[in-house]
Amino acid sequence: MALPAGLTKRDLASALEEFAAAVGRQFVFTSDEHINTYRDEFGPLRGTPKDPVPSAAIAPGSVEEVQKVVRIANQYRVPLWVISCGKNWGYGGPAPRVTGSVVVDLKRMNRILEVNEQHAYALVEPGVSYFDLYRHIQERKLKLWIDGPVGGWGSVVANTVERGVGQSILGDFYNFQCGMEVVLPDGELMRTGMGAVPGSPTWQQYKWGFGPHVDGLFSHSNIGIVTKIGTWLAPEPPVFLSCQVSVPRFEDIVPLIDITRPLRQKNLLVNSAVFPPRLGRPQDPANLGGWYNKIGFYGEDKVVDLQWQHVQDAYAAIPGVEFKARRFTAPYDAGEMDAFGRTLAGIPGVGGYGYRGVFCSPILPFTGEAIWNMIHSFDRIYQEYGLRYFGEAIHIHQARALVAPATVPISLDDPKVNETAVALVRRLIVESTRQGWGVYRITTAFMDEAMAAFSFNNGALLRFHETLKDALDPNGILAPGKNGIWPSKHRGRQA
């Protein structure tokens, strides 16, 4: 069994006994077979001594059990790594950052506590997947839409706090979060926003509360375990158009992006995602041919048709542009939609990336020039490693920025592929840092490098995070190293 640094076998055994008393012996997992399910199948360190291996996993069934687990971990100084559904593929999966961590698996806490049709929100536990939430709404015929990601098996809570993005009405999940319940590193239970007012009817209706707004501290975080989250939903639109804009040439990406920018800023588009045409086949980008842009319109009869007309008029400046649209009206039948339509309608997908890789996802200005520059500078680096740039899609974040995940191949059994991946991702982060981009998320193995880019004033932001970490988690038990933030006892050691 992998031991956490500084713990004896006997300490760990005692801690596991106490965990078993807290959550039930059947929910403490220590066999190799179980432990293997908590390793990262997309992990670039796989097969090397640095690949982090958990010592055990435990699955608490309630908030009170999570609190007990945290208190026991403090007593024994056991590092915990918290997962919801554990499906964070390409960004770390279920695996911890530090060998010997006990994985706290929240999948048993899977209650949908409320879905409110009048105010269009849901309150859910961490184990609730997008599938679960979608099914719940469909079964009750509620007139609400969610924005389910392509991987519908993912947790709503985790996708929100890890700041994932959907392709339907809501888009930026974290932006639609409203109210949290958190177990702090000392085991205390806190509710944020209006949830702190006993009996408040607006916990999921007003985000900020009174006093500093703390919810952001629990995104990309290792200073709390989110046990409930509020998420806004969209009222079912009367009409939905599933549209596609295709441009024929590789270089058309530049006007495609530049024309999209003002449309998005003006909310003529509420979302859109731009794809290369031959997904999954890395090659010379210049031979890829054209691109397509997937756009949904959601709203009133005639309004959406006029909006789509305005949007077509704008893209018509690109020679050879082609438009496709399908029109749907409520009540909707997902069976009538193709895969793109379902994605634009926020229906959780069953995919499946079709490849095994990790992402390096630079945050770019919303310009064609920036995308062009990124593709070419990244491709030159890929070529140094005998590969070609391969981008999954270009996502619009927050109407004013682009996130363009570059995919780096990983192998389950070929260490050469993974050695290349480690070197290549590091180089891509260096290039991103040099260009001032920074990355949006990254798999656990590269979190220090990613955070190091945020270096203004001798790393003032990281030092701020460390001050909070030390104040809230003095024993450093919660997810050490997550997003490059280490407790004091680890600092200086990871370099």
Added chain:
Amino acid sequence: MALPAGLTKRDLASALEEFAAAVGRQFVFTSDEHINTYRDEFGPLRGTPKDPVPSAAIAPGSVEEVQKVVRIANQYRVPLWVISCGKNWGYGGPAPRVTGSVVVDLKRMNRILEVNEQHAYALVEPGVSYFDLYRHIQERKLKLWIDGPVGGWGSVVANTVERGVGQSILGDFYNFQCGMEVVLPDGELMRTGMGAVPGSPTWQQYKWGFGPHVDGLFSHSNIGIVTKIGTWLAPEPPVFLSCQVSVPRFEDIVPLIDITRPLRQKNLLVNSAVFPPRLGRPQDPANLGGWYNKIGFYGEDKVVDLQWQHVQDAYAAIPGVEFKARRFTAPYDAGEMDAFGRTLAGIPGVGGYGYRGVFCSPILPFTGEAIWNMIHSFDRIYQEYGLRYFGEAIHIHQARALVAPATVPISLDDPKVNETAVALVRRLIVESTRQGWGVYRITTAFMDEAMAAFSFNNGALLRFHETLKDALDPNGILAPGKNGIWPSKHRGRQA
């Protein structure tokens, strides 16, 4: 001169000497005449021994001077109270919470550092007012709209971090904040989000950055001095409709609100504010007569007209409803708009509330029933004090909640009026707490009572804030008591 608790006259004199060396002697103000300008003209404690009086005010001219001021304050344990333009009328004005505080007046830091037309954002210093920003944009004929509040003399930074609300396209200012620069209580300088990546082009384009999102900690805050803020602007819409929906009877507020809710959720309305008809004349609410709802539509030709038609169709269910609309097209001439039109167009106003009062602003569910309940339960309490409920307007916050500031009259010279105000506001907070509402903001005198409502799990949220306060500001120099958060040396004392 008012002395801060725990300081001798000599300590304070030495601190002021050092402040003078840091910011220039001409920017250290200690005369009664100057000090009076930093007292709250809307303060309910005015004329009583509890009315907080600053010891001095200082006006640093740069970030470096702010850092020096903070370091000196730490050395001497001088409490600081930070203001931008000092116009927070009804919520505290320029006055500190604690007598003897040195007011740090940031009005000299009034540079508009960038207005970016392509990406629709601005980066400003704390002394920049909405007037300044509007004028800057008009002079350069940039095709951008701001969302200026009725009080255009207010600071963009302060309205953002205090979470104010406009009535035009953007609405919730804090929601459109992107990137900050902050001087921490120890004098360190930090940039948040993408601003931490040196040379980043996306500081004002992507909010979250990498790692926990900390910006919320600097709203309603006393753990940092915001020295720069990014704020998103709106691209100038080609067409703007200035619309009004009037309903004849007092009880029509219930359907008016209930019909507005789904329209706002679906973004058919991007904002709206509901007003009682006889603003400024407190009386039996039932005699007030009807209400009107101000709505702007912003966008493409024909689209906005169709949206307005859908909205009229929805409100037509209220007998006697009347509609007015004026249509404007770019380029806009503010001179052609009436006062309502200018407000809906985000043009900063010159008002002037027309009364002197403080606000108790409960956060309500977005239902007619909740507004009805609030008006009547508040009115019963007003009557206990010989007054009648007087509401300024009902604002939509975040599409899912309402904030309805109740106004309580204040007098500059009649202590009886203010004694009544203090007792009445306390009772209104108690009632808000009992109903689970909580308040959105409150004037300094009532911040402890307002925060006390957020009491879940023995005040876990406040204890969390105190942990952060102690870790980041161990000497307790920055705005002690702001939003009910006190440094450790004060805790237990304020009761």
